[in-house]
Amino acid sequence: MKALTIGKVAKQAGIGVETIRFYERTGLLNEPPRNNSGYRQYPPEAVVKLRFIKKAKQLGFSLQEIGELFNLRRQQDATCGDVRIRAEEKITNIEEKIRDLTRMKDALTNLTCQCSGKGPVSKCPILTALEPEKEKP
Amino acid sequence: MKALTIGKVAKQAGIGVETIRFYERTGLLNEPPRNNSGYRQYPPEAVVKLRFIKKAKQLGFSLQEIGELFNLRRQQDATCGDVRIRAEEKITNIEEKIRDLTRMKDALTNLTCQCSGKGPVSKCPILTALEPEKEKP
DNA sequence: ATAATCGCTGTACCATACTACAGAGTCAAG
DNA sequence: CTTGACTCTGTAGTATGGTACAGCGATTAT
Incomplete structure (x- = not known):
């Protein structure tokens, strides 16, 4: 049993609960599974992702650009050459x-x-x- | 005769005229002298300053932080040790x-x-x- | 000399990235 | 078994950093 509530994730990542829900609404974070009462259930990796976002913002990346970095990773196996080009741009x-x-x-x-x-x-x-x-x- | 109009400065720095006036309003840029008809008269160094601002923003500095960097320079001779400490923080x-x-x-x-x-x-x-x-x- | 372009002030609007409720349900500790 | 902290959705408000007129005068190119 390792799932975290939104509050735990927020605290560990050092950002606000509302901000996490905001990221979800905008599509930067994908929707986590819910428990019976509708509470979000985050895997521990969510903390890593949120910390990444926080850092990347301090480095001058917009949320959109951060999303692109995530996409780079997700599409990696699919369209290899294309991803490579965009990664090299980054x-x-x-x-x-x-x-x-x-x-x-x-x-x-x-x-x-x-x-x-x-x-x-x-x-x-x-x-x-x-x-x-x-x-x- | 080397003074530049706001339009010239904007073009050379690669930012908008309105943005320059906005920076002036917020105090990030100090007010330049005016000519008889009230036009702003910028020295060429203004372009350097604006390009700095543009770059610094891309590096994740807020306008306020950029202002602090400028102050660091201005107060340099006045309160040496103090400035040094803040410069080292930066x-x-x-x-x-x-x-x-x-x-x-x-x-x-x-x-x-x-x-x-x-x-x-x-x-x-x-x-x-x-x-x-x-x-x- | 007369448009087109540029500059002026002032105000309003915009996008991005949060932040703060309200109102209702859930959970955990004493 | 209640009370206080936590969660939910939805909507509204805020801070930052611009951007866009309107309505007017100045300048420049033809």
Whole structure:
């Protein structure tokens, strides 16, 4: 006997009960089985899925994009080549995010270094951090 | 003569005119000087700032957080140690995002590899990608 | 010099992602 | 066996981040 009620799942995933029902309504989560009195019965994996959603949102993915990531997995065996292409798009996308974040981090590190030093900063490293690279003449 | 109208800035930054005015209303952008007829006169750096905002949003930062990043820079010379602490918080935060994205990327790569191979996948690598690490007994 | 385009303010509306009830049934602990 | 916490459905409200006019003046291209 391992099924969880919605409240347990919510607590373990660190999100609200209403939010879970909302995700279900929008189709992001599929409907779990119910017990005799109509209570949702979640398998423990539901917690994993919800934690994934939470994290992915913090990384700038919309609920729709998160759904696409799930679909990628579900359709995997069906239409292999197609899925591969879309997965590679996601990967490229993610790599760009990582690059941007790395630049942003470097800029902030830079800022804290300058802070311990002295003198005015002519160009703001944070702002220019996310500029598209351009060749220097 | 280098001042740009709002339309020029918007085009160069790749965002809408209305959005720029919206950012101004909310205080994310400070009010630019005006010309005789009341038109906003932006310096070229405004484009850099707007592109930063656009990117940062894609990375999961809220407008408020983006504003905090800007403040970090502005207050830099004033309250050095304090700024340093908050900058380091941001850095830690960013490092976690990078870690999560890297895990997600690896999981997707994994998925495309499995795809070219064959056989059913018992555990979904995407879902478990963003799980907090736990020691394996 | 006169449209078309752009800019101004102000207000209203929109999509996304929740969040909060109301009103009724269910379950578990003392 | 009741009382308090939990669940259900349904509907409504909120926060964030825009987007879209209307109604007017300024500018620019022909």
